[in-house]
Amino acid sequence: MCGITGIVSEAGPPPDGATLHRMCQSMVHRGPDDQGIYLRGSVGLGMRRLSIIDVAGGHQPIHNEDQTVWVVFNGEIYNFLELRAGLEKRGHRFYTNTDTEVVAHLYEELGADCVQQLRGMFGLAVYDERKRSLLLARDRLGKKPLHYALVDGRLLFGSEIKAILAGSPELSEVDQEGLLYFFNFNYIPDPFTAFTHIRKLPPGHLLEYKNGRLEVRQYWDFPPFGGLDPGSEQECLEELEHRLAEATRLRLISDVPLGALLSGGVDSSIVVALMARASTGPVKTFSIGFRNADFNEAPYARQVAEKFATEHHELVVDPDVHQTLEYLTGMLEEPFGDSSILPTYYVSRLAREHVTVALSGDGGDELFAGYDRYWTNLRSRLPEKIPQRAGRFFRESIYPHLPKELYGRRFAYSMTLPLRDRYIDGLCFQSVEPADRSLFSADFLAWAKTRVLPAEVFRNYFDRAPAQDPLSRMQYLDLKTYLPGDVLCKVDRMSMATSLEVRSPLLDHVFVEWAVSLAPKWRMRMGQPKYVLKKVAERLGVPSQVLYRPKQGFALPLVHWFREQLKDELPELLLDSRALQRGYFDPKAVRRVLDEHSRGRFDHSGLIWQLLIFELWHRNFLANAGKKNGCLEPAGTFPIAGAKC
Numbered sequence: 165m166c167g168i169t170g171i172v173s174e175a176g177p178p179p180d181g182a183t184l185h186r187m188c189q190s191m192v193h194r195g196p197d198d199q200g201i202y203l204r205g206s207v208g209l210g211m212r213r214l215s216i217i218d219v220a221g222g223h224q225p226i227h228n229e230d231q232t233v234w235v236v237f238n239g240e241i242y243n244f245l246e247l248r249a250g251l252e253k254r255g256h257r258f259y260t261n262t263d264t265e266v267v268a269h270l271y272e273e274l275g276a277d278c279v280q281q282l283r284g285m286f287g288l289a290v291y292d293e294r295k296r297s298l299l300l301a302r303d304r305l306g307k308k309p310l311h312y313a314l315v316d317g318r319l320l321f322g323s324e325i326k327a328i329l330a331g332s333p334e335l336s337e338v339d340q341e342g343l344l345y346f347f348n349f350n351y352i353p354d355p356f357t358a359f360t361h362i363r364k365l366p367p368g369h370l371l372e373y374k375n376g377r378l379e380v381r382q383y384w385d386f387p388p389f390g391g392l393d394p395g396s397e398q399e400c401l402e403e404l405e406h407r408l409a410e411a412t413r414l415r416l417i418s419d420v421p422l423g424a425l426l427s428g429g430v431d432s433s434i435v436v437a438l439m440a441r442a443s444t445g446p447v448k449t450f451s452i453g454f455r456n457a458d459f460n461e462a463p464y465a466r467q468v469a470e471k472f473a474t475e476h477h478e479l480v481v482d483p484d485v486h487q488t489l490e491y492l493t494g495m496l497e498e499p500f501g502d503s504s505i506l507p508t509y510y511v512s513r514l515a516r517e518h519v520t521v522a523l524s525g526d527g528g529d530e531l532f533a534g535y536d537r538y539w540t541n542l543r544s545r546l547p548e549k550i551p552q553r554a555g556r557f558f559r560e561s562i563y564p565h566l567p568k569e570l571y572g573r574r575f576a577y578s579m580t581l582p583l584r585d586r587y588i589d590g591l592c593f594q595s596v597e598p599a600d601r602s603l604f605s606a607d608f609l610a611w612a613k614t615r616v617l618p619a620e621v622f623r624n625y626f627d628r629a630p631a632q633d634p635l636s637r638m639q640y641l642d643l644k645t646y647l648p649g650d651v652l653c654k655v656d657r658m659s660m661a662t663s664l665e666v667r668s669p670l671l672d673h674v675f676v677e678w679a680v681s682l683a684p685k686w687r688m689r690m691g692q693p694k695y696v697l698k699k700v701a702e703r704l705g706v707p708s709q710v711l712y713r714p715k716q717g718f719a720l721p722l723v724h725w726f727r728e729q730l731k732d733e734l735p736e737l738l739l740d741s742r743a744l745q746r747g748y749f750d751p752k753a754v755r756r757v758l759d760e761h762s763r764g765r766f767d768h769s770g771l772i773w774q775l776l777i778f779e780l781w782h783r784n785f786l787a788n789a790g791k792k793n794g795c796l797e798p799a800g801t802f803p804i805a806g807a808k809c
Contacts, residue, residue, distance in 0.1 A: 166224065167660075168289055168310075169327040170209040173297050174376040175317025179208030183331050186352040188212050190326040193495075194238075200224045202234050207291055207298070211236040214663055216420055216521060222262040229257055232293045233271055237264040238323050239286030239308045240667065242414040247281060271299070274723040276370055276582040283414075283674065285667070287323055287365075297374035301565065304384045304673045305527075306354070306367030306648030309656055313362045319373050325362055325497035335361045338786070341615060343499070343748075347594040347604075348618040350501030350774060353649040358498040366784055373763045384673070386640060389631035392681040397699070400686055401756030403678075405700050411458050411672035412438040412523070420520040423448030425511055425666065428464030428475075428712055430534070430701055431525025435669055438702040439523060440472040450515040451473040452481050462708045471707055479514045481507070485725060486733060493780035494788065495661055500772040501593065502650050503722055508658040526655055527670035530639060530647045531679045531688040538638055541587050543580070543691065555580030587638050588622045589644070593774055595619070603753045603771075618692055635684045643680075659701055723761075724768035732761055734772065745777050 169187040171179040184218045185199050188210040195212030202209040202225040211224045226235045236779060239248070241326050244263035248269060252258065256269040265282075270278040271290050276299050279288075285307035289300040300321055302310045312321040313328055313335055320335075322328045329336055339360040354364035365371055368384035394400035417423065424436050426449040439447045449469050453462025453569060462478055469476035485506070492509060515522045529535050558580050566573050578586050589595075594603060604612075622641060629640035652671075659666040669675070682696070689695040735758055737743065744751045754775065761768040 165214040166236070166238040166645075167194030167323040167327065168209075168238045168287060169211070169322040169331070170236065170289055170291075170298075170385060171207070171321070171331055172291075172319045172373060172441045173206045173317065174319075178206045179203065179331075181208075184208045184210040187322065187327040187331045190297060190330040191322070191324050193663055194323060196215070196663050198223060200236075202291070204293070209234060209236045209289060211238075214520070216240065216665060222260055222264065224264060226260065226262065226264045226268050228268045231251050233268050234291045234293070235264055235268045235271070235288065236289045237267060237286060238310075239284055239288070239303065240415075240417075240419065240665070241266060241282050241284040242672075243281075243283040245330045276301075276372060277383075279370055282450055285671075289321060295371060295374065299370060299372055300365060301370040301383075302365045302367055304368045305643075305652070305676065307652050307656065307668060307671060309653065310365040311357065311362055312365060312371060314373075314378050315320060315361050317376055319378065325357060325359065329359075335359060336786075337361065339577055340611065344615060345618045346499050346501065346610060346778070347748075347774075348592050349645075349649070350593045351646075351650045351653065352498050353621075385494075386630060386643060386680055389629070389636035389640065389680050390633055390680075390683050393683040394686075397627065397696075400682070400696055401703060402695060404525055405703060407675050407678055407704065408434065408669060408700070409438050409441070411669040411675045413442050414672070415523055415667040415669050416442060418521050421448070421518065422521040422523075423450060423515055423519040424474075425449075425515060425522050425524045426451045426465045426468060426474075428461035428466075428468065428710060429525065429527065429528075430698060430706070431528030431670060432465075432699050433468045433525070433706045433710055434528075434697070434704060435523050435525050436468055436472055437649055437701070437706055438631075438669070441704075446473055446475045448519055449476045450478075450511055450518070451476070452479045453509045454481055464713070467707045468710055477499070477518060479510065481510050482774060485730060489776070489780055490784055492658075492661070493777065494784040496657065496781060497785060499778045499781040500653070500657075501777050502654055503770075503773050505654050505658055508654055509661060511662045512659040512662045512666070516664040519664075521667065522659075522663045523667050523669060524634060524655065525670060526651055527647065527676075527803065528670040528694065528697060530642045530651075531670060531676065531687075532697045533635060533639060533684075534693045534697075535642075536693075537587070537590055538635060538688065539691045539693065541583055541590070541638065542635060542688075546584075550580055552582070581768075583634055584623060584626050584637070585619075587641075588619050591622070592619070593770065603749050603757070605747055605750050608748050633684050635688060636680070639680070639687075647690060706753055722773055723767050726769050727762060727764070734776065736759055737779055738772075738775050740779075742783075746782065748778075749775075 173179055181203055188199050191212050195214045197215040198213035200223055209225050213224060224236050227233060241263035248264045251269045267288060270281055277384045279301045285303045287308040287310035288301050300310060308514055309323055311325050311328060313498045313757055318616060320328045320331050337360040339358055342352045342356040342358045345356055352358060354366040357364055369380055369382050371380045424439055424447055426432050426436055436447060436449055451465035453460040559577060563577050578589055581589055608637050622645060624645050626637050629637040631637050631640055655666050686696040701711050738754055757768045757771060760766045761772060
């Protein structure tokens with residue numbers, strides 16, 4: 165696993181070694197083992213390496229035989245041995261045993277279409293000296309990140325935004341539109357970022373840059389949903405088990421110690437069961453727990469570890485939340501509101517003490533309809549009976565006048581929406597649409613009215629889903645937005661913060677294409693989520709107590725922390741003059757939220773967490789980046805035109 169970065173300068177000064185070194189150094193955590201730089205004329209490539217395969221000989225950048233094609237690569241190609249054998253038969257000569265070198269030779273054969281042959285996770289860059297062109301590509305599901313900026317004839321790219329800012333500090337202009345997405349969905353989906361001139365390359369896309377012209381195009385998308393209906397349940401289970409076992413086995417290739425992150429849920433338990441079957445010795449497993457029993461899944465993880473005789477490591481977390489958040493928000497280049505970053509960071513740190521690579525169960529909820537919100541929206545038939553005109557009248561003329569403390573007020577609003585809009589509304593944390601926007605300042609709301617609302621982008625995904633049934637449409641939306649923008653972003657950032665590589669068998673793209681093609685009844689049956697996945701888990705011997713229990717997720721006891729350990733610190737942070745003068749929120753509304761939560765009137769823990777992360781991001785990443793880059797953090801009213809740092 166690595167961090168990659170680079171500059172192609174068609175105008176202005178060419179890149180220099182000091183700049184590339186600085187860009188690489190900003191990502192040392194992604195690759196603590198090695199650094200490599202290619203610098204020739206107007207082009208510079210850099211990388212930091214976490215050595216996994218060919219530890220001794222895999223120094224990057226990697227080149228082809230005549231050194232006209234150069235590659236920097238972040239990720240793993242699981243079919244590289246098969247690809248290498250075919251390339252050698254066609255006369256290609258290899259000088260390393262890495263998967264990265266396969267990309268260089270495959271590019272010689274197929275050009276940009278080489279990415280179609282890669283089975284794995286990756287963010288990669290290929291520079292072709294003959295064509296004077298750069299290719300960037302990101303894996304199909306978005307497991308590995310890749311960002312880019314094109315300004316004044318200079319293209320900069322990096323696995324992290326920090327690398328781009330290290331190379332071009334003037335690009336630190338905050339993008340209010342990106343922040344609008346954060347307020348709505350708790351993360352910033354591709355292609356947006358928190359910075360005006362920087363974009364994310366979307367999953368399944370590649371970018372080609374030549375002669376100052378940039379083209380981004382999609383090379384992969386999910387196939388049609390729901391068209392496959394195996395003849396029997398037995399046939400379906402056998403095929404599912406076979407395909408998932410293959411995806412797991414491929415991810416056991418490593419020249420360094422390997423283990424598994426075991427949460428105690430269905431998905432990670434299946435992965436551990438398949439690893440135990442394929443391994444010659446005990447699998448190393450890692451889990452964390454909390455002292456509050458309502459949020460502690462460690463006992464379930466322990467049951468799975470005992471069942472499959474793993475070498476189990478468990479840590480009960482009683483964290484210094486403030487200190488940990490200070491550190492993590494100094495690393496996070498965008499505000500990110502999913503509170504499970506903390507347990508993900510802790511379990512990654514625990515695993516890194518023993519292994520360099522860990523497998524996880526990420527993707528099971530999105531592929532097999534594991535979220536409660538799917539069934540909640542499907543089972544409600546009341547909205548179908550409400551005329552659209554009546555629902556619109558309620559939302560626009562009655563709802564705004566109902567007391568905010570009225571029980572069921574928000575539920576009534578949701579029930580007047582059609583399924584698509586109801587589902588998207590349920591994904592929102594803070595919307596600038598009329599329903600719930602009391603936290604925002606008048607200036608911010610006035611500006612937001614001039615923009616395309618974030619929900620509209622999500623509606624487009626829902627409408628163009630390659631599916632007919634509503635369950636598949638909801639899943640497609642999540643696979644295109646929540647999975648890469650939240651789940652995989654969180655896993656990548658938190659694992660890389662500890663220099664741990666995480667692999668996800670359930671997100672093998674060959675397996676994914678088969679899984680989404682299954683008829684909806686195999687994913688959810690009579691309200692039972694993950695129907696066929698749980699049946700496979702039973703076949704593998706996962707304890708029934710693990711499979712058939714209420715879903716917890718990787719949750720934190722925020723409601724208790726904010727009323728106890730952090731009760732006094734929250735007002736000091738969120739009602740501080742710097743926080744209030746940023747201009748995004750109405751100070752009175754923020755005080756009300758804190759007061760209602762501390763007195764136990766409402767559980768506002770999710771909203772308070774978002775506000776806390778947003779403020780700490782300003783202080784610990786944005787302001788510090790500004791000081792390093794020689795600019796000042798904005799203060800005063802909401803900066804309509806954008807502000808540096």
